[in-house]
Amino acid sequence: MNWLIAGALIWALGWYVNVRLAALPKSRVTSLLVPVIFGVTLIIIWECVVRGLQIQQVLLPAPSVIAARFASSTSILWQDWVQTVLKGMMSGYVIGCLAAFLTALAVDRFDFLKRGLLPVGNFAAALPIIGMAPILVMWFGFDWQSKAAVVVVMIFFPILVNTVQGLAASDAMQRDLMRTYAAGYWKTLFKLRLPMALPFIFNGLKIATTLALIGAIVAEFFGSPIRGMGFRISTSVGQLALDLVWAEIVVAAITGALFYGAVALLERKWTFWHPSQRS
Amino acid sequence: MRNxxxxLTVVAAIIVxxxxxxxxxxTPWAYDKAQRAGVELSTSELIADTWSQKKPKLPAPHQVTREIWKTTVEKKITSKRSLIYHSWVTLSATLLGFALGTVLGIALAVGIVFNRTIDMSVMPWVITSQTIPILAIAPMIIVVLNAVGIQGLLxxxxxxxxxxxxxxxxxMVKGLRSPDHMQLDQMRTWHASGxxxxxxxxxxSSMPYLFTSLKIAMAAAIVGAIVGELPTGAVAGLGARLLAGSYYGQTIQIWSALLVAAALAATLVAIIGLIQRIVLNRMGMAQ
Structure with missing residues (x-):
């Protein structure tokens, strides 16, 4: 009971502080502090509720238990991370991005292909492509190759559609200017159209980061060697070792946020001239 | 129509x-079979064999079409082998989840737009959470809710x-904030309340944004329902068909479940697109 009261008090305190902070003029400090306080309050309340109501370990482990498990099983987590993220996800991401980019260049050269492929690509983006996972696991075996293949299939269309859209972003006036400079196809591509396409391409790349991680993890539900984050999640759920599952989820969340952040940082560096990057 | x-050319190319x-x-499996039977395969026999195997690595389109026809039209809807039955299981979970998600999402968006504290505390987390592979916790949610006694659809x-x-x-946050200063000032000069x-x-003015995000949400909801069916041990639903098919190497079954799931997703997104056209037309907002 004391734990519950403590949780309610902390909630009230955190919310009060946030209300006061939000009323201040917006600055870098407040816009960073407010969400951090909110997040920390939520975690403390989670801890208090689990202890106060004495929720069983197998239903919802407390954050402290998850943290302890995280610290004690770093070697397992590392091994799974290497298998899923470095081998499965990253190789699939690189291959998928390159394949989609080159296809987009080819599609862009032929108007017929553009009109034919874009609707199909948009259609494919709405499909539950993750369902291809069991087939690809059958074709490429249990190891990371099949996970990379799932990632490639999942990210291909979002990047293709965005890149083709981006390559159309330069207007006729600008292309005419390039022609008056006697610039050929390749020169126009590298000096004008690719830089103009970058914001669109980065949009596709950012969507693809999340899809890639989901693809690599879910593909492991359909079969994998005895390591990998998806494998660990599905088997630990079976053993009701939920603290390990949560630890894997923490790893996945950090990986996803960092990967996305890295791509966003690159975007800021390369497309600093775009209105959305100038605040 | 211009497209x-x-x-059609691209679709035909895909089928070819x-x-x-x-x-x-x-081909490898066809040769393997022929060798064991002690016969030589001519090219035409080889091609015919690759298009009619029982458990092919990649079933030909007509095999999948026949399987879909067999499991939708020729089976009773109540049968456990009917794909319509399995689609309905997935569809009902999708629609329920989609409705709940939309209502909650709009409610939170309204809160974010009208309350500065909610905006500053919650919005960064909403954006961060999009970078997280949420689907990874699906098995856990299923098992935990099962342990509490909640099963089936929910x-x-x-x-x-x-x-x-x-x-x-x-x-919705983007949409509810889309009216510009001029319009908001106009409302203030009319002494309009909040x-x-x-x-x-x-x-x-948020409607165009709402429909765009509803389409994304619907596609995501189907993926969620399918993945949610995996850890329950393949009881019912399209995800269960995928998993059962992958256990027993029934590739034709996997492909037919996959195509039906694709058709389902396309239909639902198209329905939202249609509603969008009608609503925006009646509101005079059609582009």
């Missing part, structure tokens, strides 16, 4: 590639809800 011919890939992938719907929730929040501004200006 019809190119699109599919048949070609079926020959390529299924756990899957919760996963769908979770996935469709975020696009709606992000889209509620009036919301109902007469903010909500109507």
């Amino acid at each position: 019809l011919f190119p699109v 590639l599919w048949y070609g890939a079926a020959v390529w992938l299924n 756990p899957k719907a919760i996963i769908s809800m979770y996935l469709s929730f975020f696009p709606v929040v992000v889209g 509620a009036q501004t919301f109902w007469r200006l903010r909500l109507p």
